[in-house]
Amino acid sequence: xxxxxxxxxxxxxxxxxxxxxxxxxxxxxxxxxxxxxxxxxxxxxxxxxxxxxxxxxxxxxxxxxxxxxxxxxxxxxxxxxxxxxxxxxxxxxxxxxxxxxxxxxxxxxxxxxxxxxxxxxxxxxxxxxxxxxxxxxxxxxxxxxxxxxxxxxxxxxxxxxxxxxxxxxxxxxxxxxxxxxxxxxxxxxxxxxxxxxxxxxxxxxxxxxxxxxxxxxxxxxxxxxxxxxxxxxxxxxxxxxxxxxxxxxxxxxxxxxxxxxxxxxxxxxxxxxxxxxxxxxxxxxxxxxxxxxxxxxxxxxxxxxxxxxxxxxxxxxxxxxxxx
Amino acid sequence: xxxxxxxxxxxxxxxxxxxxxxxxxxxxxxxxxxxxxxxxxxxxxxxxxxxxxxxxxxxxxxxxxxxxxxxxxxxxxxxxxxxxxxxxxxxxxxxxxxxxxxxxxxxxxxxxxxxxxxxxxxxxxxxxxxxxxxxxxxxxxxxxxxxxxxxxxxxxxxxxxxxxxxxxxxxxxxxxxxxxxxxxxxxxxxxxxxxxxxxxxxxxxxxxxxxxxxxxxxxxxxxxxxxxxxxxxxxxxxxxxxxxxxxxxxxxxxx
Amino acid sequence: xxxxxxxxxxxxxxxxxxxxxxxxxxxxxxxxxxxxxxxxxxxxxxxxxxxxxxxxxxxxxxxxxxxxxxxxxxxxxxxxxxxxxxxxxxxxxxxxxxxxxxxxxxxxxxxxxxxxxxxxxxxxxxxxxxxxxxxxxxxxxxxxxxxxxxxxxxxxxxxxxxxxxxxxxxxxxxxxxxxxxxxxxxxxxxxxxxxxxxxxxxxxxxxxxxxxxxxxxxxxxxxxxxxxxxxxxxxxxxxxxxxxxxxxxxxxxxxxxxxxxxxxx
Numbered sequence: 146x147x148x149x150x151x152x153x154x155x156x157x158x159x160x161x162x163x164x165x166x167x168x169x170x171x172x173x174x175x176x177x178x179x180x181x182x183x184x185x186x187x188x189x190x191x192x193x194x195x196x197x198x199x200x201x202x203x204x205x206x207x208x209x210x211x212x213x214x215x216x217x218x219x220x221x222x223x224x225x226x227x228x229x230x231x232x233x234x235x236x237x238x239x240x241x242x243x244x245x246x247x248x249x250x251x252x253x254x255x256x257x258x259x260x261x262x263x264x265x266x267x268x269x270x271x272x273x274x275x276x277x278x279x280x281x282x283x284x285x286x287x288x289x290x291x292x293x294x295x296x297x298x299x300x301x302x303x304x305x306x307x308x309x310x311x312x313x314x315x316x317x318x319x320x321x322x323x324x325x326x327x328x329x330x331x332x333x334x335x336x337x338x339x340x341x342x343x344x345x346x347x348x349x350x351x352x353x354x355x356x357x358x359x360x361x362x363x364x365x366x367x368x369x370x371x372x373x374x375x376x377x378x379x380x381x382x383x384x385x386x387x388x389x390x391x392x393x394x395x396x397x398x399x400x401x402x403x404x405x406x407x408x409x410x411x412x413x414x415x416x417x418x419x420x421x422x423x424x425x426x427x428x429x430x431x432x433x434x435x436x437x438x439x440x441x442x443x444x445x446x447x448x449x450x451x452x453x454x455x456x457x458x459x460x461x462x463x464x465x466x467x468x469x
Numbered sequence: 470x471x472x473x474x475x476x477x478x479x480x481x482x483x484x485x486x487x488x489x490x491x492x493x494x495x496x497x498x499x500x501x502x503x504x505x506x507x508x509x510x511x512x513x514x515x516x517x518x519x520x521x522x523x524x525x526x527x528x529x530x531x532x533x534x535x536x537x538x539x540x541x542x543x544x545x546x547x548x549x550x551x552x553x554x555x556x557x558x559x560x561x562x563x564x565x566x567x568x569x570x571x572x573x574x575x576x577x578x579x580x581x582x583x584x585x586x587x588x589x590x591x592x593x594x595x596x597x598x599x600x601x602x603x604x605x606x607x608x609x610x611x612x613x614x615x616x617x618x619x620x621x622x623x624x625x626x627x628x629x630x631x632x633x634x635x636x637x638x639x640x641x642x643x644x645x646x647x648x649x650x651x652x653x654x655x656x657x658x659x660x661x662x663x664x665x666x667x668x669x670x671x672x673x674x675x676x677x678x679x680x681x682x683x684x685x686x687x688x689x690x691x692x693x694x695x696x697x698x699x700x701x702x703x704x705x706x707x708x709x710x711x712x713x714x715x716x717x718x719x720x721x722x723x724x
Numbered sequence: 725x726x727x728x729x730x731x732x733x734x735x736x737x738x739x740x741x742x743x744x745x746x747x748x749x750x751x752x753x754x755x756x757x758x759x760x761x762x763x764x765x766x767x768x769x770x771x772x773x774x775x776x777x778x779x780x781x782x783x784x785x786x787x788x789x790x791x792x793x794x795x796x797x798x799x800x801x802x803x804x805x806x807x808x809x810x811x812x813x814x815x816x817x818x819x820x821x822x823x824x825x826x827x828x829x830x831x832x833x834x835x836x837x838x839x840x841x842x843x844x845x846x847x848x849x850x851x852x853x854x855x856x857x858x859x860x861x862x863x864x865x866x867x868x869x870x871x872x873x874x875x876x877x878x879x880x881x882x883x884x885x886x887x888x889x890x891x892x893x894x895x896x897x898x899x900x901x902x903x904x905x906x907x908x909x910x911x912x913x914x915x916x917x918x919x920x921x922x923x924x925x926x927x928x929x930x931x932x933x934x935x936x937x938x939x940x941x942x943x944x945x946x947x948x949x950x951x952x953x954x955x956x957x958x959x960x961x962x963x964x965x966x967x968x969x970x971x972x973x974x975x976x977x978x979x980x981x982x983x984x985x986x987x988x989x
Contacts (some may be wrong), residue, residue: 323932337848479825558746561743562746567962570924576951693838
């Protein structure tokens with residue numbers, strides 16, 4: 146019986162009898178599974194978003210196999226939901242937002258960052274942006290004070306950096322009225338006038354601007370230039386017990402990104418295959434900068450900002466979170 | 470006959486209203502497609518194998534959840550219902566646990582079971598379980614005390630009484646519970662797929678929503694409604710079959 | 725003398741024992757089980773109790789709990805009014821029933837959660853949308869049960885009242901609705917439990933406050949004890965709602981229960 150199933154049974158018992166259910170997070174020992182060809186089997190949890198494209202493409206092209214890794218990309222629904230899968234051992238690694246790792250460690254979950262994955266641009270048009278609806282007078286960050294602003298999930302890097310950007314511009318961050326709206330719904334809500342502005346990634350930024358919206362601010366770029374949007378996460382147990390895996394994944398991923406740069410067509414084809422994007426949209430979609438390096442100062446800045454805006458009660462230990 | 474014609478008229482009226490509302494442009498066509506576009510899309514969906522796989526996933530999760538809930542509820546309900554001590558001792562716990570909305574345990578299910586069918590099952594099993602469980606309790610309690618005494622004085626054993634007295638009395642209650650549970654389980658299955666993201670119609674709806682692919686989204690909404698009707702009709706048929714002898718059904722047929 | 729006094733005390737103790745025995749045992753078992761192994765997802769009851777007090781006895785009560793309950797009440801009341809009014813109309817009018825029945829069956833079968841995106845578009849992201857989500861799911865049991873109840877009113881009863889020239893509004897008020905009330909109340913009971921579920925679901929979308937939102941937020945932030953405290957609070961709300969329903973039902977249906985008791989002899 147799998148660990149997961151045992152967890153379900155235990156939880157069921159807890160809910161039915163209100164008790165006796167503490168035996169779920171028992172000792173976990175990820176067995177070193179090997180595939181038919183002697184490659185190490187690795188499951189990577191990743192969101193079904195355009196940023197996952199180079200991973201899909203490189204796995205298909207066999208870049209990971211060259212490093213002795215047999216990678217399965219497991220689609221996951223939301224960043225925060227990936228963490229339980231990681232800790233349950235359902236996936237070996239996840240690709241998710243750095244803020245999630247900080248939050249998880251703050252709550253005592255044993256996870257860390259083993260490599261970078263994608264980062265926002267320090268200059269030029271960033272990969273995500275706060276866009277205002279066509280009918281509003283919002284043009285600069287300070288105007289967002291008093292406005293209804295949508296983010297996909299509250300209490301994370303999006304609203305945090307927007308608050309900081311508004312404050313930088315002389316606005317009152319407490320006057321922003323945040324509301325949770327899923328990225329795909331934001332354009333419709335803006336058009337209907339239900340919200341004044343929305344924080345969205347590409348391709349939604351282009352869609353909304355194309356429909357007459359205004360690009361107000363790129364909050365990552367304005368507050369912490371080059372902030373990673375995604376990093377590769379693992380449990381501390383994996384980090385401690387399986388340094389070979391960590392090293393192999395890092396190298397393979399670096400190779401994958403180099404390969405992806407040279408094979409842009411293959412990368413974009415995966416957008417058509419996996420996300421059912423129309424070919425034209427896939428070809429023009431702006432992608433973030435893919436890199437395996439993580440700048441410690443940037444993560445530290447994010448942690449400090451979270452403490453400053455009282456998202457965290459105490460500063461997370463960034464040194465411990467970033468795995469050497 | 471006229472009833473059927475009127476019913477069809479009702480459906481037609483709804484479709485026309487939808488078509489006009491969408492064409493009026495009160496809501497952008499990107500988000501609210503016309504009835505005709507949606508129906509065409511539905512026709513196309515029905516011919517793709519992927520659609521049937523998705524539908525199958527939903528049906529599997531639903532039937533597994535419903536099955537677990539019903540079997541567990543009947544077994545536990547009968548035991549608790551027959552033993553007065555257990556009934557008194559569990560009453561407060563049952564009254565506390567029963568009304569907890571099953572979606573409230575979605576976060577817990579996700580934490581414990583990840584983004585899997587098991588997580589969805591926790592959500593799907595919870596509410597229908599209580600629905601059937603409580604009905605079983607009512608059913609067992611409804612056994613006529615006079616008949617009970619009579620059976621006992623004729624020397625019927627525990628099992629015989631269960632078979633000839635308790636079961637026939639409780640069956641209508643159990644079936645009613647089952648019918649309610651079947652539709653609640655379906656709603657929860659699709660909700661769980663939508664929120665948790667395990668494969669099925671709910672997830673496909675979420676994918677179409679993110680695309681954004683409004684005709685696909687609404688085509689699937691129509692499918693969920695249709696599926697609900699099928700489940701409802703099927704459970705009603707089961708009810709009639711099993712309760713042929715029961716006055717409530719006999720009366721209905723006589724009318 | 726002493727014996728007479730002792731008996732009610734013993735009786736009360738026994739009732740208390742039955743009510744609190746199993747929960748106490750379960751809590752104890754939970755506490756013991758979580759004491760030995762530090763489980764991530766199942767914190768000890770004491771931790772949950774602490775989190776409960778800390779989380780809900782404060783601003784969260786007015787910011788999250790009260791608005792949720794308000795929307796729940798509004799949604800359920802609206803569903804009851806719409807359901808009973810429309811149900812009576814449909815139940816007493818043959819052609820209307822034939823016309824609408826297939827559509828009603830369909831709408832009832834659509835899971836309310838898939839309507840959230842549509843309702844968001846039409847009604848915005850505020851309370852109206854959330855109440856509409858609750859109504860979109862809660863109205864069906866009341867409506868369909870009212871239709872069934874009204875339709876099933878004893879023909880002898882209606883004939884008699886007609887021969888006594890009790891008609892229209894009077895007949896509705898004094899004959900049809902009371903006769904249908906057991907069915908209607910059963911519908912309301914379902915409506916309440918579905919309403920709680922939808923209250924939570926409606927707060928999972930386009931939200932920034934509410935009990936459902938808070939629980940999901942705690943889960944996302946890995947604040948497990950707080951998440952559990954929210955689930956416990958929802959349980960308490962459910963118990964309170966069920967209790968209120970019980971009182972209301974006894975009031976509305978006291979004649980019916982009395983009749984059944986007589987029938988049972």
